[in-house]
Amino acid sequence: MHIITRRDTLKLGAGAIAAAAMAREAAAQIPASDATLNLPIENGASLRILRPARFVEPDEVLFRENTAKFTQQTGVQVRVDFVGWEDIRAQTAVTANTGTGPDVVVGWAEDPHIFADKLIELTDVAEYLGKRYGGWKFLGEKFGKRHGTNNWIGIPFGGTSGPVVYRESAVREVGYNEIPTDHERYLDLCRKLKAANKPPGFALGNAVGDGNGFANWLIWSHGGFLVDEDGKVAINQPQTVEALKYLQELYKTFVSGTLSWGDPSNNRAYAAQECFLTANGVSLYFALKNDPATAAIAADTNHAPLPSGRIGSPPQSALTINAMVFRHTRFPNAAKAWLTFMMEREQYDPWLSRCLGYWSHPLNAYDKSAVWESDPKLAVFRDSMNNRFWNGWKGPINQAAAAATAEYVMVQMCASVASGQQTPEAAAREAERRARRYYR
Amino acid sequence: MSVTATAAWKNTRQEPGWLVRLFDSKPFLVFICMLPAVGLLTVFLTYPLGLGIWLAFTDTMIGRGGSWVGLENFEYLAEDPVFWSSVFYSVFYTAVATIGKFALGLWLALLLNQHLPFKSLLRAIVLLPWITPTVLSAIAFWWIYDPQFSIVSYIVVDVLGLRDTYFDFLGSAWPARWSLIAANIWRGIPFVAICLLAGLQTISPSLYEAALLDGATPWQRFTQITVPLLMPILAIVMTFSIIFTFTDFQLVYAITRGGPVNSTHLMATLAFQRGIPGGQLAEGAAIAVSMIPFLVFATLFTYFGMARRKWQQGEGND
Numbered sequence: 001m002h003i004i005t006r007r008d009t010l011k012l013g014a015g016a017i018a019a020a021a022m023a024r025e026a027a028a029q030i031p032a033s034d035a036t037l038n039l040p041i042e043n044g045a046s047l048r049i050l051r052p053a054r055f056v057e058p059d060e061v062l063f064r065e066n067t068a069k070f071t072q073q074t075g076v077q078v079r080v081d082f083v084g085w086e087d088i089r090a091q092t093a094v095t096a097n098t099g100t101g102p103d104v105v106v107g108w109a110e111d112p113h114i115f116a117d118k119l120i121e122l123t124d125v126a127e128y129l130g131k132r133y134g135g136w137k138f139l140g141e142k143f144g145k146r147h148g149t150n151n152w153i154g155i156p157f158g159g160t161s162g163p164v165v166y167r168e169s170a171v172r173e174v175g176y177n178e179i180p181t182d183h184e185r186y187l188d189l190c191r192k193l194k195a196a197n198k199p200p201g202f203a204l205g206n207a208v209g210d211g212n213g214f215a216n217w218l219i220w221s222h223g224g225f226l227v228d229e230d231g232k233v234a235i236n237q238p239q240t241v242e243a244l245k246y247l248q249e250l251y252k253t254f255v256s257g258t259l260s261w262g263d264p265s266n267n268r269a270y271a272a273q274e275c276f277l278t279a280n281g282v283s284l285y286f287a288l289k290n291d292p293a294t295a296a297i298a299a300d301t302n303h304a305p306l307p308s309g310r311i312g313s314p315p316q317s318a319l320t321i322n323a324m325v326f327r328h329t330r331f332p333n334a335a336k337a338w339l340t341f342m343m344e345r346e347q348y349d350p351w352l353s354r355c356l357g358y359w360s361h362p363l364n365a366y367d368k369s370a371v372w373e374s375d376p377k378l379a380v381f382r383d384s385m386n387n388r389f390w391n392g393w394k395g396p397i398n399q400a401a402a403a404a405t406a407e408y409v410m411v412q413m414c415a416s417v418a419s420g421q422q423t424p425e426a427a428a429r430e431a432e433r434r435a436r437r438y439y440r
Numbered sequence: 441m442s443v444t445a446t447a448a449w450k451n452t453r454q455e456p457g458w459l460v461r462l463f464d465s466k467p468f469l470v471f472i473c474m475l476p477a478v479g480l481l482t483v484f485l486t487y488p489l490g491l492g493i494w495l496a497f498t499d500t501m502i503g504r505g506g507s508w509v510g511l512e513n514f515e516y517l518a519e520d521p522v523f524w525s526s527v528f529y530s531v532f533y534t535a536v537a538t539i540g541k542f543a544l545g546l547w548l549a550l551l552l553n554q555h556l557p558f559k560s561l562l563r564a565i566v567l568l569p570w571i572t573p574t575v576l577s578a579i580a581f582w583w584i585y586d587p588q589f590s591i592v593s594y595i596v597v598d599v600l601g602l603r604d605t606y607f608d609f610l611g612s613a614w615p616a617r618w619s620l621i622a623a624n625i626w627r628g629i630p631f632v633a634i635c636l637l638a639g640l641q642t643i644s645p646s647l648y649e650a651a652l653l654d655g656a657t658p659w660q661r662f663t664q665i666t667v668p669l670l671m672p673i674l675a676i677v678m679t680f681s682i683i684f685t686f687t688d689f690q691l692v693y694a695i696t697r698g699g700p701v702n703s704t705h706l707m708a709t710l711a712f713q714r715g716i717p718g719g720q721l722a723e724g725a726a727i728a729v730s731m732i733p734f735l736v737f738a739t740l741f742t743y744f745g746m747a748r749r750k751w752q753q754g755e756g757n758d
Contacts, residue, residue: 090716093502206697257587259700260610265587274588399501399719406717415701419612430521437516438720 030133030345030365037128037340045334046077050091051106052321053082055283058354066347067338074341076334085208089402095326103329104338109143109320109390110402112154116146119153119324125336126152129343133365137385140362143322147396155339158352158359159318160281161384162213164304167297170198170276179304183221186307187250193276194253200277201254201269203261204415206408209319210263212391213279215410217316219243220389221309226404226435227395233439235413236432244417244424251418259419271297279306281319282381286356303380317391318384321359360384400438409434495725502719513726523727526705531734533621533706534686540625541681542674545632550666552633553640563637570630578694581623585609585695610696613703620704623691628684632677639673640666675742682738687731707731 049067054060060082067078081102083091088107095101096115105111112119126144130136136144140156164179171179174192190200203210219225219235222243228234251258255275257265267284269275271294278284288298305314325335341347343363352361353371357378361369362385372382392401404410413431416422422430462468496513500506517523552563569577584591586609593606610616643666651661689708692698698705698713705713707727715724 086717089719090502093719097505205699255588256606256608257611259612260587260608260616260696262697269588272588399504403501403719406719407714412701415699419701421613421701 028345029368029370030349031368032132032345032365033134035128035131037124039333039337039340041074041076041334041337042331045331047079047104047329047331047334047338048102049078049080049104049106049338050088050095050102051080051082052085052088052108055281056286056355056358059351059358062351062354063342066342066351069347070338070341074334074337076331076338078338089406099326099328102326103331103335104323104325106157106321106323108402109139109154109156109159109322110392110397110399110405112143112322112324113147113397114399114402115324115326116153118327120327120329120332121151121153122155122325122336122339123150123152125155125340128340129155129363133343133345133363135364137362137364137383138388139318139320139385139390142390143320143397144362147398154322154324155343156362156385157321157323157342158361159320159385160209160283160358160360161316161318161381161387162210162279162281163306163314163316163380164277165270165280165284166200166277166302166304167198167300168302169300170196173198179307181305181307181309183246183307183309187246187253190250190253190277198276199253199255201258201261201266201275202279203263203266204251204259204411204418205261205265206411207261207263207265208406210261210266210278210280211408211411212405213316213319215414216389216391216393217279217306218247218414219410220315220393221307221311222246223310225394226392226410226431227401227439229394231395231398231400231439233432233435235410235435236428240413240428240431241424244414244427247414247417248424259415273297282356282358282378285377286358302377305380313388315389316387317389317393318360318387320362320385357381395439400440403438404435407434407438409438492725493729495722496729497726498722500722500725502716502721506722509722513723514730516723517726517730522702522705523710525702526707526710526727527730529617529704530686530707530731533617533624533688534682534738537621537624537628537685538678538682540621541628541632541685542678544625545629546636548629548633549636549640552637563634566633567630569627570634574627574690575694577627578623578691581619581691582695585619587611611700613700616696616700616704620692620695623695624685624688627691628681632681635673635677636670639670639677643669675745679739679742682742683735686735686738707734 051063054063064080067080070076071078088105089111091101092105092107092111092115095105096118099118122144126136136156139159143156144152144154146153166179170193171177171189174189174196176185176189176192180186180189193200202214204214205211219240222239224235224237224239224243226233226235255269261269266275266278266280267287270278270280270284271288282303285298285301285303288294288301306316308314323339325332325339329335342351345365348361349366349369352359352366352369353374356375357369357371360381360383361367367382372378390397390401391405392398395401409431413427416430417424417427456464495506497508497510498506499509499512548566552559552566556562583589587606590607590609592609596602597604597606608615609619647665647669648661651665656664686706687708688706689712692704692706692709693712696704698709702710707730711724711727711731713724714720714727718724
């Protein structure tokens with residue numbers, strides 16, 4: 001029966017208020033040191049903000065709620081537009097080139113570095129936040145500061161990493177208690193899963209998040225990298241070839257069709273119990289947990305860091321959203337005040353919590369957020385922003401790194417070997433040729 | 441009686457002003473009336489096309505202006521296997537899909553030209569694939585070709601039990617290529633069928649009656665009357681169809697995004713991929729510019745090849 005009475009509505013309302021109150025209380029757990037930032041907001045200021053569309057619903061709801069609170073407290077009118085993931089970089093480029101449009105863009109990690117010359121410096125905001133909330137995590141600093149300087153050009157809001165997502169029962173069934181961290185046993189696990197007809201699967205198609213995540217893991221965990229510290233292309237190396245040879249074996253264990261998988265494909269296959277081990281952000285678990293039809297799968301699901309292989313720490317980055325303020329804004333202080341406001345614990349913690357940590361925090365103090373205690377299966381996401389890797393590792397974060405990622409240079413190198421179209425040696429050479437085009 | 445001198449009526453005409461003369465002059469009027477159209481064409485066609493061609497010779501990236509680099513982009517593309525694979529697949533896709541569309545479309549048109557019950561309703565239904573937004577039908581095909589949830593696989597494997605494993609439509613190069621061609625043919629048939637049906641209806645029935653009296657077989661009637669008289673419209677429709685197919689973007693982009701491993705990139709999708717997500721605006725423009733010669737050639741070929749009078753009227757070469 002789905003008849004909602006007036007009394008129910010009242011209860012619901014009261015519940016929502018209580019939940020909100022609890023969230024605010026919870027925010028008080030976040031330790032904060034004293035720091036001051038003086039930003040006199042311009043008279044009659046108004047802001048336009050652009051950010052990527054949500055993947056989990058509360059992301060948008062809380063983002064809008066927090067922004068509305070900002071308007072209430074400061075009187076600054078703010079309009080937030082959500083655009084598709086593929087479109088936001090093109091729109092940011094137009095904004096940067098024409099000098100009109102949104103004042104603040106919450107874009108992807110590399111974006112402030114691409115448009116650095118068109119941005120105002122955010123060092124004051126970043127240093128205030130760092131001081132107040134226990135310092136920035138590794139990727140927060142990496143993506144926030146202009147390469148080789150201490151000048152902040154972006155304020156990373158959070159990042160989502162893609163650790164291993166697996167069915168505990170399946171992994172136990174084939175004799176493992178946890179996900180191994182070395183290549184040999186990981187391959188063995190996948191082979192046994194395949195033999196048990198519970199195959200793993202990783203995206204090898206042109207998938208922005210999952211495809212790059214898997215390809216980067218494969219190469220990085222074998223000690224390979226696309227470019228060196230100076231941005232010189234270094235993909236055509238023995239480590240890369242070894243990684244690709246490993247892939248030839250690993251690929252045999254995959255569920256069929258992974259060469260055409262996009263970002264949502266592994267989520268669907270996992271939810272349909274066709275695939276029992278993959279890599280994904282928290283969104284997969286979030287969706288399974290919130291749908292009564294799949295709650296049983298969620299209960300049997302767990303996360304583990306990607307196998308670190310030869311490199312020591314889990315070789316993965318975090319898909320980060322990074323805010324920048326354009327020079328053409330007429331209200332730089334209002335923009336900075338909005339950024340600061342959104343990152344303060346009263347706003348940030350409810351956002352983080354209700355998204356189940358989807359955009360994992362870049363500031364150390366939020367390690368204490370209740371969300372990380374709320375479900376032990378989320379623990380692996382807590383340190384997403386402390387990963388030591390980024391797209392285009394070990395090189396500088398710049399346009400070339402963004403282009404090589406968007407062009408799927410690494411993904412297609414892997415896919416061409418997995419599909420048998422190219423030998424590992426030829427694929428590494430081809431990737432080198434393509435990467436040189438961007439890093440010139 | 442007094443005689444009043446009446447003012448002599450003068451037979452002179454007011455000389456019209458220069459403005460009136462100007463607006464009476466035919467060449468000027470033609471010029472003036474064309475101006476809005478010229479303006480629209482310049483703003484919306486010539487300028488973007490010119491800009492696209494200009495970009496192809498620069499090194500512009502998204503977010504950064506470029507400078508003239510001459511043929512550098514084309515030189516890079518000339519040794520880029522992905523580009524050549526996209527050229528090959530564009531030509532192959534266009535050729536196979538066009539043949540498929542015309543064979544099936546002509547057949548459908550001939551069927552619809554018969555006297556059938558519910559003729560109008562049937563003709564309306566045939567148009568459905570054409571009027572569905574491409575992206576919607578592309579998403580439908582995306583599900584049909586899904587490796588895990590394909591309806592085709594479900595029927596063949598789970599219902600009929602003819603196979604043990606699901607089809608992997610998009611997982612390797614050739615199956616993916618053929619799958620996209622099938623989707624394109626499905627979408628293109630109605631356009632061809634309806635246009636050819638219109639052509640069929642302009643053929644006078646008396647020709648068929650005369651042929652019948654002369655004892656012509658149905659095949660003879662088809663080859664001697666229908667085909668020659670249909671040729672002019674066939675040429676036009678084929679020209680359009682080739683252009684639409686060659687420049688197709690939505691189907692491929694929505695279903696495979698050019699994958700697996702770039703094997704289904706058309707020149708149009710590759711141009712977009714390199715230009716917008718990849719940020720290499722100039723290289724994308726160079727790929728788009730490379731499409732122009734193919735389009736011009738295809739247009740001239742169908743137009744001159746099929747619209748010759750010999751075909752239409754049985755005369756000699758002229």
